[in-house]
Amino acid sequence: MSSLFNDYQPGSFFDEMFSTPDAAREHYAGIMGSIGTLTPPEYAARQRTADAVFLRQGVTFTVYGDDQGTERIFPFDLMPRIIPHKEWERVESGLIQRITALNMFLDDVYHGQKIINDGIVPRELVESASHFRPEFMGVKVPHGIYIHICGTDLVRDGKGDYYVLEDNARCPSGASYMLENRNAMKRTFPGLLQSLPVRPVDAYGSMLRETLAHLAPPSVIDPNIVVLTPGVFNSAYFEHCYLAKQMGVPIVEGRDLVLKNDRIFMRTTKGLKQVHVIYRRIDDDFLDPLVFRKDSLLGVPGLVKAYQSGHVALANSIGTGVADDKAVYALVPKMIKYYLDQDPILPNVPTYLGVDPKECEYILANLPNLVVKAVNESGGYGMLMGPHSTKEEQEKFAERIRANPRNYIAQPVLQLSRHPVFQGDHFEGRHIDLRPYVLYGDRIHVVPGGLTRVALKKGSLVVNSSQGGGSKDTWVLWDDQE
Amino acid sequence: MRFRVFHRTRYLYRAPVRDSYNELRLRPATDDKSRLEFFLLKIHPPARLQHFRDNWFNYVHFFEVPEAHTSLTIESQSTINTTSPYQDGKPLGVRFETLKTDLDDMLQPFLGGSKYVDVSPEVWRLGIDIRDGSDHVFEVAEAVMHHIFREWTYAPNSTNVSTHMNEVLATKRGVCQDFAHLMIGICRSLGIPARYVSGYLYNGPQSQLRGAQASHAWCEVHIPGKGWFGLDPTNNVVADERHIKIATGRDYHDAAPITGHFDGPHGATSGLQVELEVRRMDG
Numbered sequence: 122m123s124s125l126f127n128d129y130q131p132g133s134f135f136d137e138m139f140s141t142p143d144a145a146r147e148h149y150a151g152i153m154g155s156i157g158t159l160t161p162p163e164y165a166a167r168q169r170t171a172d173a174v175f176l177r178q179g180v181t182f183t184v185y186g187d188d189q190g191t192e193r194i195f196p197f198d199l200m201p202r203i204i205p206h207k208e209w210e211r212v213e214s215g216l217i218q219r220i221t222a223l224n225m226f227l228d229d230v231y232h233g234q235k236i237i238n239d240g241i242v243p244r245e246l247v248e249s250a251s252h253f254r255p256e257f258m259g260v261k262v263p264h265g266i267y268i269h270i271c272g273t274d275l276v277r278d279g280k281g282d283y284y285v286l287e288d289n290a291r292c293p294s295g296a297s298y299m300l301e302n303r304n305a306m307k308r309t310f311p312g313l314l315q316s317l318p319v320r321p322v323d324a325y326g327s328m329l330r331e332t333l334a335h336l337a338p339p340s341v342i343d344p345n346i347v348v349l350t351p352g353v354f355n356s357a358y359f360e361h362c363y364l365a366k367q368m369g370v371p372i373v374e375g376r377d378l379v380l381k382n383d384r385i386f387m388r389t390t391k392g393l394k395q396v397h398v399i400y401r402r403i404d405d406d407f408l409d410p411l412v413f414r415k416d417s418l419l420g421v422p423g424l425v426k427a428y429q430s431g432h433v434a435l436a437n438s439i440g441t442g443v444a445d446d447k448a449v450y451a452l453v454p455k456m457i458k459y460y461l462d463q464d465p466i467l468p469n470v471p472t473y474l475g476v477d478p479k480e481c482e483y484i485l486a487n488l489p490n491l492v493v494k495a496v497n498e499s500g501g502y503g504m505l506m507g508p509h510s511t512k513e514e515q516e517k518f519a520e521r522i523r524a525n526p527r528n529y530i531a532q533p534v535l536q537l538s539r540h541p542v543f544q545g546d547h548f549e550g551r552h553i554d555l556r557p558y559v560l561y562g563d564r565i566h567v568v569p570g571g572l573t574r575v576a577l578k579k580g581s582l583v584v585n586s587s588q589g590g591g592s593k594d595t596w597v598l599w600d601d602q603e
Numbered sequence: 604m605r606f607r608v609f610h611r612t613r614y615l616y617r618a619p620v621r622d623s624y625n626e627l628r629l630r631p632a633t634d635d636k637s638r639l640e641f642f643l644l645k646i647h648p649p650a651r652l653q654h655f656r657d658n659w660f661n662y663v664h665f666f667e668v669p670e671a672h673t674s675l676t677i678e679s680q681s682t683i684n685t686t687s688p689y690q691d692g693k694p695l696g697v698r699f700e701t702l703k704t705d706l707d708d709m710l711q712p713f714l715g716g717s718k719y720v721d722v723s724p725e726v727w728r729l730g731i732d733i734r735d736g737s738d739h740v741f742e743v744a745e746a747v748m749h750h751i752f753r754e755w756t757y758a759p760n761s762t763n764v765s766t767h768m769n770e771v772l773a774t775k776r777g778v779c780q781d782f783a784h785l786m787i788g789i790c791r792s793l794g795i796p797a798r799y800v801s802g803y804l805y806n807g808p809q810s811q812l813r814g815a816q817a818s819h820a821w822c823e824v825h826i827p828g829k830g831w832f833g834l835d836p837t838n839n840v841v842a843d844e845r846h847i848k849i850a851t852g853r854d855y856h857d858a859a860p861i862t863g864h865f866d867g868p869h870g871a872t873s874g875l876q877v878e879l880e881v882r883r884m885d886g
Contacts, residue, residue, distance in 0.1 A: 214641045217680070225649040233670050235651060265647050461643060462652040462664060564609065 124160055126541070129548045135281045135538040136550060137202055148205040148598060151317040156200070156310065161546050168199045168543055171309045178301060179359065195298055196591030197305060198542045202553060202573040206600040212275065212283060212557065213567045215467030218457060220271050220559045223290060223444045225460040227267035230443060231257050241459050242452050246476065249527055250449060250496075252291070252442020254405065256412060260429050262438045263336045269436040270329070270400075271559040272296075272571075275467065277538035284470045284535065286554065288453070290445040291437060292402050295572040295592075296558050297360035300325060300367070302572070302594040318599040320569035325558070326367025329400075332562035333368075336434035337397040344397035346370045347387060349378070351403050351419045361402050375403070380423030383430040398434045399424075405439050447496035447530045448474050471533060475526035484531040485522060488515045491531040492582075493522070506582060508534055537582055540593065542575055552576040554584045555595065569597035604685050604844045605640075605884040608803055610818075611678040612861060615874035619671035620867030627664040628801065628850035628860050629679045637848065641682040648672050659798075659857055661850040668865075677861060682884070687843040694829040697740045702794050705827035713796040713825065717853035720768050720788045727792040729772075740795055744824040744834055745841075747789045751782050752839035764855065779820045779837040780855055786822045786836045787854065796825035798851050800833060801858040805845040805881045818860050818879070821846065847881070 131139045138149050145153045159167070175197055204212070229236050230253075236242050247253055272293025274286040303322055307314055330346065337344030350361035352374050365372035371387065378396065379386050386393040401408065407417040409424040427433045443449060451472040454465045473480040473491070484491060488507055495503035505518045522529045539550035557571035573593040574584035584590040610629065633639045646652060650666040657663050668675065716722050733750050734743050758776040768788045771781040783799055790797035804819040821835040821842050833842025842848075850858035865871075 210640075214682075218643055221643060221645050225645065225647075228647070229649040232648065235649070239651060265649075459651050460649055461645070462654055463643075 125157060125164055126548060129541055130550065132539070132550055133279075134536055134550060134552075135277055135279050137277075137538055137540040137553065138200075139541070148203050152201065152203065155313055155316075164199075164543065165546060167309050171197055171199050171305045174305045174308050175301070178304075196575075196577060197302060198575055198591055198593050199306070199309060200541055200543060200548070201306065201594040201596050202540055202555075203596045203598065204570070206598050209569065209597045211466065213569075215283070215285075215465070216271075216273055216557060216559050216567050217565045218461065218463065218466050219273065219285065219288070219453065220268060220561055220565060222453065222457045222460050223271070223288060224265075224267050224561065226456045227438075227441060227444050228262075228265050229460075231267075231440065232259060236456065236459055239459070241455050242449075246448060246452070247443060249476075250443045250446040252405065252440065252446060254440035254443075256425075257440045260439075261431070263338075263431075263434050266336075266561055267438040267441050268444065269332055269336065269438075269561050271561070272556045273559065275555045275557065276470075276535055279536040279538075281538060283467055285453070285465075285467050286470055287447065287450060288445040289556075290441040291404065293556070293558070294357045294360055294402075295556055295574075296325060296329075296568075297363040298592055299558070299568070299570065299572045299595070300363070302592060303570075306594045317596075319596045320599055322568055322570050325568055326364065326369075328560050328566055328568070329364065330368040330370070332560040332566075333398045333400055333434075333436055335562035336436060338431060338434070341397050345387075345395060346398040346400065347378075347396050348372045349399050349401040349403055349421075350374060351407065355402070357402065364400075370400075375418070375420045378421045378424070380421065380427055383423075383427050383432055385421065385424060385427045385433045396433055398436065400436050405442065408435075408439070447472075447494055448476060448527065451530065470535060473531045475522055475529035475531070478526075481522065481526045484529070485519055487531075488519060490534065492534055493518055493529055493531045496528050496530055504583075506534070509581075534582070537576075540573075540575070542577070542591075542593075549579070551579070552582050552584065553593070570595040604805070604886070606681075606683050606685070606803075606805055606847060607882045607884055608679070608681045608683065608847065609878070609880045609882075610680075610803075611676065611876075611878040613677075613874075613876040614675045614872055615876070616673050616675075616867060616871045617873040618868050618871050619673050620865040620871050621669060621671045623668040623672070623675060623863060623865035625666060625675075625677075625861060625863030627666075627677060627679075628661050628858060629664065629677070630662045630849065631681050631683045631802070632662070632848045632850070634848075636688050637683055637685040639681060639683050641680070643680045645676075645678040647674075647676040647678075657852075657857070659850070659852045661852065661858065683847055685844040685847060688832060689841055689843055693745075693841070694741050694826040694832060695739065697826050697829065698738050699740055699743075699794070701827040702740065702796075710796040710825055712853055713798045714791055714794070716791075718856040719765075719784050719854040720791065722788060722792045723769065726768070726772060726785075726788045730789045730792040733789065734793055741824070741826050741832065743793065744790055744795055744797075744832075747786055748822075748834045748836045748839060751786055751789075751836040755782060755785070755836075757782075757837065764859070779835075782836040783820045783822045784854055786834070790822070790824055798823050798825075798831070799854045799858050800842070800846075800848055800851050801855070801860060802849045803847040803879070803881050804835075804838075805847065805883060807845075807883070818849075819846070820855070820858075823851065 237244050268290045272289040276286050333346050348365040385396045406414045407419040409420045410417045411422050412425040457465050475481045491507045493505040537552040540553045541548040542551040553575050558568045560566045573595045575591045576584045577591045652666050654664045756776040761776045768784040771777045771785050787797040801820050823831040823833045835842050852858040
């Protein structure tokens with residue numbers, strides 16, 4: 122046992138690294154034999170090196186609703202989170218199953234609506250989802266795929282079982298942090314990753330490019346792909362640039378694009394150049410002022426028309442938000458049953474819907490024990506952590522729920538798994554989650570790993586970067602037998 | 604051996620068709636020799652997918668697409684772990700007389716004629732010649748396999764899915780499905796219970812095995828006291844861990860991977876695209 126973990130207490134939680142205070146899990150043996158042998162001051166020095174890497178690279182994000190308004194470094198904890206091969210295979214299967222069902226659901230909702238007509242999903246629930254786009258009924262999308270890039274948030278409970286916390290089917294962010302975390306790891310411990318059986322993640326850029334190229338109109342051989350960003354003030358602008366660079370494609374803002382003859386062109390120094398695929402990092406609302414929000418200056422007038430005519434493809438498609446609506450989430454297991462004739466491999470967290478009068482009553486009566494979420498918010502905004510809230514906050518939330526029950530869901534508080542996180546000169550357990558990235562082109566690919574987010578505040582269960590979370594490099598191990 | 608299979612079939616229609624109903628036998632079988640670790644079946648246009656077990660205990664998915672559509676895609680993915688049924692060697696030395704004493708009602712359907720297989724005097728004469736007085740069941744079945752492989756010509760596109768065994772017997776050419784039917788016919792004429800197997804064949808990177816670019820088919824014979832054993836007359840090999848079994852039945856009709864009908868103008872189907880990839884995950 123190295124001195125690094127001498128005083129480490131896994132506590133009563135499921136600890137990813139330690140099964141007991143003195144025994145690291147088997148898949149952490151490689152780490153214990155390398156990084157684990159450092160003394161605390163040596164380790165602290167390495168952590169500082171890693172921090173400097175991030176500062177130099179300018180890996181930042183912006184926090185909304187914060188007067189300081191400045192970009193921040195996304196805190197990085199050096200001790201990697203490790204997932205053994207067998208465990209990962211199950212996660213991978215579950216994600217493939219889930220994204221397949223979600224895409225079939227979207228295709229169905231925007232065409233025949235069989236799942237609604239068969240009474241599996243209530244019509245009101247779909248039609249009242251704020252990201253449902255009735256304008257898009259009957260529109261054909263390339264290959265019938267709506268969600269090409271999905272970031273599904275997974276958590277583990279006190280027993281170590283995986284659960285799906287939510288699907289991010291609109292513009293999931295964070296892939297750049299996944300890639301940068303691996304980079305920082307390589308720079309801080311040169312040679313370490315080569316000596317351990319860790320699956321690489323650096324193919325993400327080329328996989329993403331391939332996924333996008335698959336969407337191009339069939340007649341185009343060498344499609345022109347662009348990343349569409351809202352601009353430098355967006356919280357994920359760093360990521361937009363980073364991914365464009367990884368793919369080797371231009372990054373554009375709405376004002377760089379122009380509609381001509383149902384086709385989209387970008388303005389370049391050599392004149393107009395046709396665009397075939399747009400990886401858009403702008404919400405539906407702002408995409409096209411002619412169709413959605415009239416006051417949007419971020420989008421491209423006529424983009425939706427060009428998309429409908431098939432001359433340009435969008436990733437993700439329009440209206441995917443109906444699939445990651447937090448109330449619709451509760452029905453994903455039923456979708457899996459309906460379209461795939463299977464049970465979910467990765468279960469949902471039990472969810473109470475405000476829209477159901479009985480369940481709403483339960484929510485209101487049990488606020489101190491539940492996590493309440495606004496269905497259309499993401500990033501940890503608009504959320505009540507029951508056990509950590511004051512009476513006053515609970516009352517305020519109860520009022521909001523009563524006023525608009527459709528807008529709220531509640532879930533029991535899970536004892537999220539914990540992982541050792543370095544705190545100045547020693548390790549403490551902190552809650553973590555996992556956001557793997559799923560790409561759906563000709564086939565479905567799950568990047569081996571993803572972004573492990575850490576709730577840095579002691580005892581906190583909120584891992585979102587906008588709420589003071591950090592992250593870790595995530596290692597998926599190769600199978601020993603392969 | 605551990606395999607990952609990706610199988611996509613796409614039908615294109617010249618004009619919109621409707622009221623399509625389909626049954627799929629695409630889910631690899633799970634038994635004491637093979638374990639299905641992952642399976643996913645995706646239909647486009649999206650539809651409710653359900654299943655039943657047929658007479659032969661095959662897992663049959665079914666769905667309908669009532670609305671008008673111009674293409675239909677059926678995509679299956681599986682991860683499967685197989686072991687060879689011949690791990691303890693071939694079931695040699697079992698005598699023909701035990702076929703009579705060991706007879707079980709469950710084997711009756713695999714002894715007579717079926718939709719594509721006929722136990723005719725011609726096939727019986729051929730069987731008698733191949734048996735050549737031998738008294739051992741498995742040995743004779745193997746001889747039948749060798750004979751077909753030697754005397755029949757593998758000729759893609761010479762037959763179609765509904766070619767009857769009698770035609771294969773006469774023209775001496777065909778593909779895996781036809782050779783399986785012929786072998787079944789000869790074995791049954793000799794009193795050996797024989798059934799049809801549809802599945803996939805892993806065609807290793809350098810291997811020259813036939814039938815790996817589409818769904819494969821072979822034959823199983825029942826050896827008294829030992830069970831069913833697969834023989835692949837197309838490749839003249841026993842069906843080992845490279846043969847991934849999906850469905851079994853009296854002949855192709857019982858085990859067809861995709862069957863169905865739709866409402867549409869005559870000759871509406873304008874294209875059929877099949878993508879099949881069997882990738883080995885270990886070794």
